[in-house]
Amino acid sequence: MASRFDNVPHRRALFDRRALAERLAQLEGRNADLRRAATAELKAALETGRAEIARRLAEHPSRGLEAAAAQAFLTDQLLTLLYDFTTERLFPSTNPTAGERLVLIAVGGYGRGEMAPFSDVDIGFLTPGKQTPWAEQVIESMLYALWDLGLKVGHSSRSLDEMIRQARGDVTIRTALLEARFLCGDRPLYEEAAARFKAEVQNDPRAFIADKLAERNARHLKMGDSRYVVEPNVKEGKGGLRDLHALFWIGKYTYDVQRAAELVGAGLLTAAEYRQFHRADNFLWAVRCHLHLLARRAEDRLTFDYQREIAERMRFADRPGKSRVERFMQFYFLQARTVGTLTGVFLAHLDEKFAARGRRFGLPSLRRTSRKLHGFVLQRGQLAIPSDDWFAGDPVRLLELFALADRQGLEIHPLAMRAAARDAKRIDDYRDDPRANALFLDVLTSPRDPETVLRWMNEAGVFGRFVPDFGRVVAQMQFDMYHHYTVDEHTIRAIGLLSRIEHGRLAEDHPLVTGVFPQIVSRRALYVAVLLHDIAKGRGGDHSILGADVAERLCPRLGLGDAETETVAWLVRHHLLMSATAFKRDLSDFKTILDFAEVVQSPERLRLLTALTVVDIRAVGPGTWNGWKRQLLATLYHSAEEVLRLGHKQIGRGERIAAKQEALRAELGWDEARFSALVRRLPEPYWIAEPEDVLVRNARLIEEAGDAQLRIGAQVYPERGATLVTLYAADHPGLFYRVAGAIHAAGGNIIDARIHTTRDGMALDNFLVQDPVGRPFDEAGQLSRLRSGIEEALANRGRMIDKLMAKPLPRPRASAFPIAANVLIDNNASNRFTVVEVNARDRPALLHQLANALFQSKVTIHSAHVATYGERAVDTFYLTDLLGDKIGAGSRLRTIEKRLLEAASGEAIVEAA
Template sequence: MTVVLPPLPRLPTAVPRSGVSTEARRALRQLLGDVDRAIATAFRDGADATALARRRGDSVSRIVAHVWTACLGEVEGAALFAVGGFGRGLLFPHSDVDLLVLAERAEPARLRALEQCFATLWDIGLKVGHAVRDPAQCRALSAQDASVFTSLLDARRLAGDPALEASLQAIVDDPALWPPAAYLAVRLSERDARHARYNDTAYNLEPNLKDGPGGLRTLDSLRWLGRRLAHADDFDGMVEEGLLDPAERSTLEEAEATLRRYRFALHLEAGRAEERLLFDYQRALAEQLGFRDEHEKNLGVEQFMQGYYRAASQVERLGVQIAERFEEMLEPPAEPQPVGADFLRYGSRLAVRDPDLFVRRPAALVEVFILRLGEPGIVGFTADTMRRIHQATAFFGAALADDPQVLDAFLQLLRKGAPAVEALWRMNRHGLLAAVLPAFGKVFGRMQYDLFHVYTVDEHTLRVLRNVARFADAAARSEFPIACGIWPTLEKPELLLLAALFHDIAKGRGGDHSVLGEEDARAFGARLGLPREDIDLIAWLVRWHLLMSVTAQRQDITDPDVVQRFAEAVGERERLDLLYLLTIADIIGTSPRLWNAWKDRLLADLYTATRYALASDDELPRDAAARVRECREAALALLLADGFAEQACQRVWHDFPEQSFLRHRPEQIAWQTAAIIRSGGATPLIEVHPLSVRGTTELFVYTPDRDGLFASVTAMLDRLHFSVMEARILNSRNGMALDTFLLLESDSQQPASADRAEELQQRLHRALSQPAHTHQPSRRNMSRHLKHFQAAPKIAFSAIGERTRLALVCSDRPGLLAAVSQAMVDAEVRVHDARIATFGERVEDFFLISDRRNAPLGVVQQDRLLHALLDRLGAARRAG
């Protein structure tokens, strides 16, 4: 289909210098609106975004020049220049119109005319940014500020005295202003600072198309560097100078076309100069650009975002490599030093002896990355070597994955253990990792449309590998004592690296990614020639990589039955060690906010208990009486050491239920007992431990039991912005509540400070001291992010002994637990235990409940609770 671009606006050929009348302004405003509407229509009909941005730039240039002439006439000693993107001739639907006036003299009449000119441009609907300077000021500012100097590189005269064009060009061409080395340094510093604002990754959930890593600003920067350092005005010129090869130029141009298309569509959808692909727009943009859902694990919006991530990643990778080439270009010549039989070292860069090495012997593509690991002081490859890596990778393509020598070299790299991870990152930057491992290429840029997975699958996988490598670093021992203790005992760390590579490699295919990933891992292990037992171990880790996390977060790991079942599923110590390391690395690599002291403690406890179970010939001690006795003895020893009398402790414990000793650690029992003894019987007793043995802030509530107590406590916790990780709701034999809550700060997901713990203790004590202490959940607005991920709740009931188990899976929102607790009050239901787990925007909570006679819920009461929950959650959703 041929799309005709809208014509350029027709303006009068001669304009009297009399300013712009109201009628003329109205006509120009209408003209500009007609241009924008025609361009928007052409875009929706399939016209190229770059061509349309140029057409809008041309149209606005004519209008701006027309207004200049109307206000200033054919003036001497002053000229109007377009700068920024406008200077490059591109103007997106809502981009600013950046202008520079270069004037030799600041005459009052001229300044008044300029004010009228800019006011007119604003009045007709253009967002104008402008500066007025004389040539000397322009030179001085350019010398002080590289961004001002850079803006002049794109300057384009629109109107006014042509002689001033030469004045501007003289500033740009002056070798004393920002010489190549200084200009490269300041541009790289600006790049690093800009990237740091976006977490040093192109894979943010709401990326910035313009300024984020791999965004359009990166492409602009490459052109600026090419112009200043190599006198190359564009990518074609950089190819001629040897800074790019034709394939790299094509890659950059294709990526730029994608980013410009997305940016054009985003401006139109947002109705303003929005540069962030916010959740507010992603689904609408995907539909507008023709992306459709294939299945629930490959949504149209995910395909749309994958297009962005792939383009941005290509730009970021090549941007880093081209910057290295500029650095090499400015380095003084170095004498070559031989490194092995096939490579040379030029200062801090590696090169090939034989230009055809990679084509003649493809395994050298991997070997050069291995070699770099053992060469101190190496910062990269020469520009020629980088180019030859890319050319050979493109030449062989998927054939590299079946080359036995390449696979042997890849296995040799993996056997380096932790150092191999950096090499894998570098191979990925050069596109080599996806060639050796084609399945990895399929998840390149693959995102998941939720708040739990904050990185694309490929970025997540590489971060998991880096987390694994941290366990080999002695400096990480204080943060990961168990993991760092396990690492030196691994006989084959390459098996863990392979499991990390494959654990999510089947995402987006439509089936269970763990099952499909297991098949991929087995096939690749066979191609590597690994022994059958090694392949089985890698495949098991991939298949069950979520098992430990799910068990720890969703089940009661203080229950020996839970631990025993987990131990039976794991089967042996080596699997346990590797699964523990992979689980930690996976959680941290999914989102920085997911890892906290509570999860650290949970996994450590499950690991320790399972290791005991695997090491013992007998099953874990599952006899309840024996476990109660062991806990009491250990707790008593702690209390006696602190000076408490045994008789006082036994009096308190006379009223404790057995479940207290079965579900709490001795340290917790001792802490609760000491608090009760010190209180002298005063209630309500509220005790807060800022940092407990469970890696959380622990809250203990000891007060006469009543229905609705759990709801009152959770409502207060919500008001104080605490997240509940776990709750144990027990009753003493004399009718006292023995309720324990494990908490983290909602914002930071960290335990509370001493001041916050004291605030919690005082506020909750005052609340529960009131005769009728009922508290409704607070009403807070839902975050913008959460609004886009709200789904209908899923509620299920099941029988667990003398209790009913409620499983609630729903979208997160402010005050959720408090709303659920209030629904239980509405349905006259008691809570006895709670396990709270949040995964991004998805909540998976489990409660052990009963009716008010402590009997399991019947069908009628289950239905009553179901409707109460739906009503409360719906109300919470509407309140948000």
């Protein structure tokens, strides 16, 4: 047993077995008292040992395997002492029969000799046949003692026959027993069990491998099916510890290896690959042990708040443009990528071993027609290299490998991937080679499946070597709650989305881009722009400006002409323009459209920018794209396209209002007098601001209200993926902030608001509302609560502050991110309004608090636009003074800025005076 824990130094400092055994021997009393006293001694020893492990990990924060082995060693000592005490003092068997034999084994990860501080203690009790009363007493007593120690125990009690039968029928039990290790008890019985397991269970490696791979695929799917999710699961996630364990299990089952190092002798890994295996294993165990110690429980998800603390514990340091937590997570993802590469190579060897028995593991059948392979070879349907020095002969072949795989629709043999990863640095001297650049551009702009082949190229390290700027963002996380993937994974996903849109496979989600794609002339420039749009992240400056510089330098090397290079650089420089305009500005304000069109300048650039914007948002992660964003971008696109095509002087404000009014009259079917009365009541800006379908809904609500002073409409608005809440009420100061508070108290999240006042003094306000996860606010109970909440708020029934403070924080993890509140005031963005943009940490009732501050500043809010980017909220208000003019006085603007900053920065919810 000692040899298993040779890497644990000063073991007596962890657990002084001799001293504790002597104290246990001195205990006296009846069984119940003895067990309690022994448990107290063992618990003290457990706490001392855990504290020593934590101290050592703090002193040497990267020694993960040592910490994991130390925890297993500590558990071994506790269990063996407890077993001896139970069988010798509590339930001694003076004359045991052959059936009264018992052995205690460690199984699973504990059997392997690796445990995190709060891992389950997985043990098994084996008896030769049916359990005897003596064995039942021992097992029961030990389990109660372990539970009293505060340990979470995974246990089983089986006879040898039951063990064999259950192991045959359940791959999970089979895997746990595969790592079984003798702890204490009857050793001959253990040896008999091990021999029977090997002879009767461990005899169909192909079925076991297939089961483990299917289990792995299901686990990956559950965990997000990417090793680049920004809050990974260290144990179960793709590229995590469980993937490394699966390799060892398969090697042990197939080749009977006892330690991971023996995978080299079995020919499954080279010595260099085992070093990578060991390095990844050690790092991941260190992270997992730190996680458990921080959480004080079994916690395997590396959430944002823990990332910060572990980065500090593991002594990562800030660098220009990259924080310590980003550097830590980049290293984490590089290790996860290593795990994926090792898995591919490992399975390739197994594939060769079991080739004669059937189809390849987890890989589809591929057509085997004759192809031109340019010196490459086909090996069981996969693209392979003819010799190990193939890339050394001509390093451009490193790119040809991937280009050929793309053109021929072939998978690349893992051993060819291994050679490409080993030789990737050879491409450094061929970055300017026209052949190499042409091959790379062919893959990037492939009409087939560029995402898959680019991901292979990235996994092999060829991508980052050939495009060093891309290499800088490989495995680089973005430490926020908005981006779900690392920069390289986000970029490759965006390219894949663009390809699927081009082929019409996402027409339902993206009808606008699907429709305009055939009109795009600069297709090649668009794909390059998607590649480069985030390439300068992590450099300590504006990544859009820095990325445009990269584009101007890189595009000529790739073979793009001057015009294409200019287009790519422009797209990278302005890739955030369209989303910022659509989500943070009032699209009914014609100056917004004019300013946007002035930057865009041409219909072709507008089409390109729209496509880039859509795939950039969609590739951020699940749930970031919705109907509301689609509608806003479509509105901006069509408005800007009209300006670029006709010029803003060719279609005036009056003509647009007249056209909307005519369409509304046709839809309503009202007579002239009735419709004219409605038109006279509504101010000119209202007709510009609202889309035609909202005009119809508002008109019908006003008609239903009649002479009533309050009417609330709430209905799902599927075109925008939200619920439209319309308030028709007697106007009075503070109405907006009260309604905003009521909507939040009812569980709603306001994403857009337009505020209007009729000429006879009625407020007509339209709010778009979603639930906290971005879906329409549409349940009958929700809508009922919302209506009654607004009525109570306007009638001043009950204190709004009490209702708001009772709401739980929807995003408690946001506290992990430092966000300084900021207020930007722009008097040039609109001809009629002062535009105020507030950046702040997203939190409950933020909009209510900001509107409250504006109410106290005695200004009129005409529209409010809410955008959220994970933990960050950006709220934009279009304001005038009480006379309807822009706010021009500097002192007045400074007062507004001060109040908004206080509202945005404060976590406490305050009531307006």
